[in-house]
Amino acid sequence: MEKQHCGDDAKALLGEENFEQEIGARARVWKHMFAYIETILLRGAVQLGIPDHIHKNGGPMTLRDLAAKLPVEAINMSQLHQVMRYMVHMKLFMKAIPPAKSNTTLDEEDEEEEEEEEDCYGLTPVSELLVRSHERSLAPLVEVEEPDMRDTFAMWAHLIEGLDRERYPKTFWEAHYGMPFYEVIGRNPEWSRRMSEGMTSITRGTVDAVVHGLVREKVIDDHVMSKLVDVGGNTGDVAKAILRAFPQLKCTVMDLPHVVEYAPKDPDLRFVAGDMLQFVPSAHIVLLKSVLHNHEDDVCIKILNNCKEAILRGGSTKGKVILVEIVLDIDDRPELTNSRFGVDLRMVSMGGKERSKKEWADLFFKGGFSRHEIIPIAALESIVVLYP
Ligand SMILES: C[S@@+](CC[C@H](N)C(=O)[O-])C[C@H]1O[C@@H](n2cnc3c(N)ncnc32)[C@H](O)[C@@H]1O
Ligand SMILES: O=c1cc(-c2ccc(O)cc2)oc2c(O)c(O)ccc12
Numbered sequence: 001m002e003k004q005h006c007g008d009d010a011k012a013l014l015g016e017e018n019f020e021q022e023i024g025a026r027a028r029v030w031k032h033m034f035a036y037i038e039t040i041l042l043r044g045a046v047q048l049g050i051p052d053h054i055h056k057n058g059g060p061m062t063l064r065d066l067a068a069k070l071p072v073e074a075i076n077m078s079q080l081h082q083v084m085r086y087m088v089h090m091k092l093f094m095k096a097i098p099p100a101k102s103n104t105t106l107d108e109e110d111e112e113e114e115e116e117e118e119d120c121y122g123l124t125p126v127s128e129l130l131v132r133s134h135e136r137s138l139a140p141l142v143e144v145e146e147p148d149m150r151d152t153f154a155m156w157a158h159l160i161e162g163l164d165r166e167r168y169p170k171t172f173w174e175a176h177y178g179m180p181f182y183e184v185i186g187r188n189p190e191w192s193r194r195m196s197e198g199m200t201s202i203t204r205g206t207v208d209a210v211v212h213g214l215v216r217e218k219v220i221d222d223h224v225m226s227k228l229v230d231v232g233g234n235t236g237d238v239a240k241a242i243l244r245a246f247p248q249l250k251c252t253v254m255d256l257p258h259v260v261e262y263a264p265k266d267p268d269l270r271f272v273a274g275d276m277l278q279f280v281p282s283a284h285i286v287l288l289k290s291v292l293h294n295h296e297d298d299v300c301i302k303i304l305n306n307c308k309e310a311i312l313r314g315g316s317t318k319g320k321v322i323l324v325e326i327v328l329d330i331d332d333r334p335e336l337t338n339s340r341f342g343v344d345l346r347m348v349s350m351g352g353k354e355r356s357k358k359e360w361a362d363l364f365f366k367g368g369f370s371r372h373e374i375i376p377i378a379a380l381e382s383i384v385v386l387y388p
Contacts, residue, residue: 036153041087043149046142048072050093051123051130060096060122084121092130096122136205144198151176155349162348172349181294181350186258196259199290200235206379207241210289210324213377219385220246220285224318229254229283229310231276231303232291235263238324242287243268252281280306282313289324290381293343294352297363304367308388321369321386326354332376339380360384 011019045051053069054061063084067075087093098118123131132139145152158172173181185192214220220228226248230239233253243251250270255263257273265271272281277299280286286307292300304321311319326340344354355363357374364372364386375383 037086038090040149041083041090042092043142044083045087045092045127046130046139049132051127051139052132054093054121054123054127055131055133060120062098063119063121066121081119084119088121090126091124092127093121094124096120136201138201138205140194140197140201144195159345159348171351182256186256189258189262192258193262196234196262200237203234203237203289206324206377206381207238209377209379210238210381210383211241211245213375213383214242214322215245217375217383219320219322219375219383220249221318222246222248224316225284226250227283227314228252228285228287229281230287230289231280231307232288234259236266236269236271238287238289239269240266249285252283254281276303276306278306280310282310282315284311284314284316284319286310286321287324288321292323292352292363293325293347293354294350296351296353297366300363301367304364304369304386307386308368311388319388323384323386324381325360325384326380327357327360327374327376327382327384328354329356330374330376330382333378336380343380 010022014022048070050066050070053066057065061069063077063081066084067077067080070080084093088095098120128134129136129138130142131137146155155172155176158168158175162168162172162175169175171180173179173184177184185195220242228239228242228249229252230236230242231254233239233255236251236253239251239253243249251268252270252272253260253263254272254274254276256275260271260273263271274281276291280303288303288307292303295303307321311321326343328340328344340354347353353359360374361372367386369386369388371387373385375385377383
């Protein structure tokens with residue numbers, strides 16, 4: 001007689017429909033409970049350079065060949081096999097067909113080990129994005145946080161502890177390092193470089209969509225607009241891409257002194273070191289990409305006021321501010337919603353936030369702008385055009 005399935009008791013107790021619902025709910029609890037494992041594995045794969053090794057190999061590698069390339073002295077093959085197995089499940093890598101087996105006789109245990117070592121791993125579209133040498137690589141973004149994940153977890157503990165405003169200072173950074181994010185970064189050149197590369201890696205993947213949106217919606221009028229300033233423009237990647245599409249523009253990139261100092265110089269761009277909270281150079285177009293999301297409302301209002309003044313000083317009746325920012329409730333691509341909420345919490349760590357349409361509208365009004373339009377693009381962010 002067939003044994004009763006252990007779920008049958010629960011099914012009888014809960015009823016078929018509730019039982020199915022509970023299985024789904026249990027699976028979600030497990031999934032969320034273990035989500036940190038995926039963060040650790042993603043970072044680990046990049047730090048060990050696994051995507052780079054498979055890429056350099058020109059195709060899938062056996063576990064043994066991969067192990068030989070990793071910067072680990074006495075590698076635990078069984079653990080590496082488990083790690084790779086999970087990363088295949090995450091679709092970071094894919095199992096590929098192993099090379100033809102030799103016909104040496106092996107006892108059962110050896111055979112099992114041999115089989116694990118002969119498993120082959122290849123790149124997927126996800127790990128293709130983690131190959132460092134690729135132009136649109138996201139590897140620098142994965143490494144943008146602290147090099148040691150223990151610090152990352154210690155920092156993130158403030159997400160919940162920080163709910164208690166009485167006992168904790170304002171941001172994770174102030175709580176953990178005793179100073180705000182941009183001060184920590186500014187005092188640490190290696191970190192500043194990593195941060196800059198991390199942002200550049202995001203931007204390289206979105207800049208085409210930004211330029212395409214600007215051209216499609218005729219946001220930049222070639223005939224009357226000749227001066228653009230990219231505030232918080234980092235290494236100037238966005239300005240360069242805009243310049244390629246609108247070559248008549250004179251583009252200035254403004255950023256903090258420690259960023260400008262290390263930005264690769266470009267004869268077509270003018271780099272200016274400055275503080276947007278104090279002053280924004282005059283222009284017909286002021287661009288800010290992923291800048292306002294770093295800051296709380298009061299600071300954003302100050303920045304917006306300075307941008308408005310910069311446009312008014314610029315003297316064009318068609319002057320405008322162009323933002324490239326996440327709009328949380330834009331319902332263009334549901335597959336991006338999770339990432340948008342993730343970046344929102346990432347911004348909490350430094351006192352910033354992502355905003356909904358209503359939150360943006362309130363902020364623009366307080367910042368002195370009478371009208372705005374939101375242009376969805378094929379990216380996490382949207383283009384938002386502000387008119388004084
Ligand atoms: C998140 S990054 C965005 C960089 C770039 N716009 C992009 O999307 O790739 C924010 C930039 O703002 C710059 N920034 C921060 N505070 C600033 C300030 N007070 N004045 C000027 N730039 C500032 C940072 O150095 C950094 O390059
Ligand atoms: O780690 C990040 C990520 C972002 C980010 C992610 C996705 C986007 O579409 C835009 C930006 O922005 C960051 C940022 O502005 C910062 O100052 C530090 C870290 C990050």
